[in-house]
Amino acid sequence: MATAARSLHHQGPTPSNPSPHRLPVPSHLRPQRHGCCSRRLAASSSDLTSFPEPDPAPNGVHVPWAAASSVATAAAAAAFDVDAATEAELRENGFRSTRRTKLVCTVGPATCGAAELEALAVGGMNVARVNMCHGDREWHRGVIRAVRRLNDEKGFAVAVMMDTEGSEIHMGDLGGASSAKAEDGEVWTFSVRSSDTSLPDRIIHVNYDGFAEDVKAGDELFVDGGMARFEVIEKLGPDVKCRCTDPGLLLPRANLTIWRDGSVVRERNAMLPTISSKDWIDIDFGIAEGVDFVAISFVKSAEVINHLKSYISARSRGSDIGVIAKIESIDALKNLEEIIRASDGIMVARGDLGAQIPLEQVPSIQKKIVRMCRQLNKPVIVASQLLESMIEYPTPTRAEVADVSEAVRQRADALMLSGESAMGRYPEKALSVLRSVSLRIERWWREEKRHEALELQDVSSSFSDKISEQICNSAAKMANNLGVDAVFVYTKDGYMASLLSRCRPDCPIFAFTSSMSVRRRLNLQWGLIPFRLSESDDMENNLNRTFSLLKARGMVQSGDLVIALSDMLQSIQVMNVP
Numbered sequence: 209m210a211t212a213a214r215s216l217h218h219q220g221p222t223p224s225n226p227s228p229h230r231l232p233v234p235s236h237l238r239p240q241r242h243g244c245c246s247r248r249l250a251a252s253s254s255d256l257t258s259f260p261e262p263d264p265a266p267n268g269v270h271v272p273w274a275a276a277s278s279v280a281t282a283a284a285a286a287a288f289d290v291d292a293a294t295e296a297e298l299r300e301n302g303f304r305s306t307r308r309t310k311l312v313c314t315v316g317p318a319t320c321g322a323a324e325l326e327a328l329a330v331g332g333m334n335v336a337r338v339n340m341c342h343g344d345r346e347w348h349r350g351v352i353r354a355v356r357r358l359n360d361e362k363g364f365a366v367a368v369m370m371d372t373e374g375s376e377i378h379m380g381d382l383g384g385a386s387s388a389k390a391e392d393g394e395v396w397t398f399s400v401r402s403s404d405t406s407l408p409d410r411i412i413h414v415n416y417d418g419f420a421e422d423v424k425a426g427d428e429l430f431v432d433g434g435m436a437r438f439e440v441i442e443k444l445g446p447d448v449k450c451r452c453t454d455p456g457l458l459l460p461r462a463n464l465t466i467w468r469d470g471s472v473v474r475e476r477n478a479m480l481p482t483i484s485s486k487d488w489i490d491i492d493f494g495i496a497e498g499v500d501f502v503a504i505s506f507v508k509s510a511e512v513i514n515h516l517k518s519y520i521s522a523r524s525r526g527s528d529i530g531v532i533a534k535i536e537s538i539d540a541l542k543n544l545e546e547i548i549r550a551s552d553g554i555m556v557a558r559g560d561l562g563a564q565i566p567l568e569q570v571p572s573i574q575k576k577i578v579r580m581c582r583q584l585n586k587p588v589i590v591a592s593q594l595l596e597s598m599i600e601y602p603t604p605t606r607a608e609v610a611d612v613s614e615a616v617r618q619r620a621d622a623l624m625l626s627g628e629s630a631m632g633r634y635p636e637k638a639l640s641v642l643r644s645v646s647l648r649i650e651r652w653w654r655e656e657k658r659h660e661a662l663e664l665q666d667v668s669s670s671f672s673d674k675i676s677e678q679i680c681n682s683a684a685k686m687a688n689n690l691g692v693d694a695v696f697v698y699t700k701d702g703y704m705a706s707l708l709s710r711c712r713p714d715c716p717i718f719a720f721t722s723s724m725s726v727r728r729r730l731n732l733q734w735g736l737i738p739f740r741l742s743e744s745d746d747m748e749n750n751l752n753r754t755f756s757l758l759k760a761r762g763m764v765q766s767g768d769l770v771i772a773l774s775d776m777l778q779s780i781q782v783m784n785v786p
């Protein structure tokens with residue numbers, strides 16, 4: 209592992225001893241389209257200290273939570289938070305119609321400004337993802353802090369996910385060019401020689417030292433899973449000459465996959481560590497900045513997830529960070545179940561997955577992973593190319609809408625935008641397509657009463673957790689049979705809320721927790737509306753307080769039928785809101 213690790217061009221500390229030093233900041237990685245975010249961030253705070261009145265027509269309109277009408281409510285509400293976008297949705301449509309599928313947006317140059325981030329939050333972004341493959345440290349810091357500021361000042365609860373670069377083989381950055389076109393029959397050179405200056409025409413830098421050793425004449429080279437294809441014709445020391453067989457656009461830092469006789473070549477590159485030296489430094493950075501999730505690229509086994517989880521718990525005392533395993537390699541598929549069990553959530557990273565296995569296998573594998581995650585009670589994100597054409601165009605293709613619908617129908621916890629929100633022309637429109645398609649399919653599901661035949665296996669290990677699980681399974685059944693308006697769950701660590709989410713009940717789940725970080729993490733899970741509430745030990749008191757706070761803000765009404773659960777008491781109650 210150590211030798212392989214060193215052959216990637218990100219030199220740094222070893223995983224067991226990551227040093228806090230910062231990597232140099234390559235200027236070519238700075239975002240191009242919207243320029244410097246930090247400048248915008250600095251200007252945004254002054255106008256937010258007063259709380260405007262609630263907006264009566266809140267769809268898509270910012271409604272600060274503290275807009276509650278009376279002083280008394282404001283004082284009581286100090287111990288109570290709900291996401292401003294959710295509150296708007298609840299008031300407009302009633303809570304039965306809230307969106308259950310969660311939305312993750314990759315932030316990039318098109319969306320890193322404070323105004324663009326706020327527009328995404330208003331549009332329903334539950335999690336903001338930053339990809340450590342792109343952008344520099346200051347840029348990432350600016351985005352993470354801007355999201356935090358948005359949460360603090362405007363009442364959102366957007367979680368932040370940091371996605372590691374991983375030891376993937378990728379091209380360099382094209383010497384600053386935004387793209388390069390490879391034409392049919394052209395000969396290009398892929399070289400491990402690095403160069404600080406821009407490279408001559410048709411020479412592409414590759415970040416992995418073993419590249420020339422791994423390839424053979426006759427191999428196929430896939431750029432970004434097939435955006436362009438080359439055939440290896442000759443090796444000359446560190447240079448590999450290739451002929452373009454499928455013309456296409458080469459983007460900076462595009463991934464490279466080597467294919468031989470119909471399958472992916474995994475030679476020395478199979479030995480590369482899942483978490484590279486640079487990744488460990490990025491993870492330290494993520495811990496320091498208090499991100500909510502770390503997504504690990506190209507996970508091969510459960511071991512690395514376990515290692516990372518103990519690393520994080522040793523380093524980040526108190527604050528817990530969820531570890532998401534990205535399924536995007538053949539090895540991950542071989543060890544799927546143990547990886548899911550070890551992690552706090554899964555991403556079906558269809559981009560790279562589709563470069564490692566035949567494309568026609570991706571849909572069935574997605575379905576299998578989504579199902580397995582539900583069985584094992586782990587949130588699952590379906591990612592990549594959901595609305596790819598919206599990078600360029602303001603409307604999606606019919607095929608894309610069908611793909612999004614299918615992921616919602618499979619009842620994945622979350623859908624993710626990549627390039628659509630990071631560097632596309634229509635980030636907000638793309639998000640609104642995800643939102644409206646999700647709402648439509650979810651409603652269809654409820655109206656048709658298509659309760660799936662999925663028999664949930666037992667998943668909890670301790671006896672106490674088993675009790676919670678039985679309570680949740682029963683509560684979800686009761687909720688559907690009685691047609692209740694909502695299930696309330698009072699939860700310390702979020703586990704009971706996740707067990708309820710797993711049942712995918714017809715009604716929404718109001719999850720109350722006293723922890724801000726638990727609340728943000730619950731934002732990734734299907735059907736949960738996370739609230740922060742400083743709870744007392746007295747359940748009766750909690751309930752009465754919740755009812756009056758929710759009523760004061762127009763989020764429930766007298767007579768609404770509710771099932772209330774508590775993980776502390778392991779209780780279940782059915783009642784009408786007084």
Ligand SMILES: Nc1ncnc2c1ncn2[C@@H]1O[C@H](COP(=O)(O)OP(=O)(O)OP(=O)(O)O)[C@@H](O)[C@H]1O
Binds near residue numbers: 237314505559626630
């Ligand atoms: N911080 C950023 N700065 C500049 N461009 C970005 C940034 N984040 C994303 N992008 C652009 O958006 C595209 C899609 O983003 P995405 O995060 O899905 O990356 P990716 O490179 O396809 O890799 P991965 O497999 O890690 O998801 C990228 O290829 C890149 O062009």
Ligand SMILES: CC(=O)C(=O)O
Binds near residue numbers: 534561
């Ligand atoms: C999201 C990601 O990493 C992929 O699709 O490859």
Ligand SMILES: [K+]
Binds near residue numbers: 339340371373374
């Ligand atoms: K990544």
Ligand SMILES: [Mg+2]
Binds near residue numbers: 505536557559560
């Ligand atoms: Mg990937």
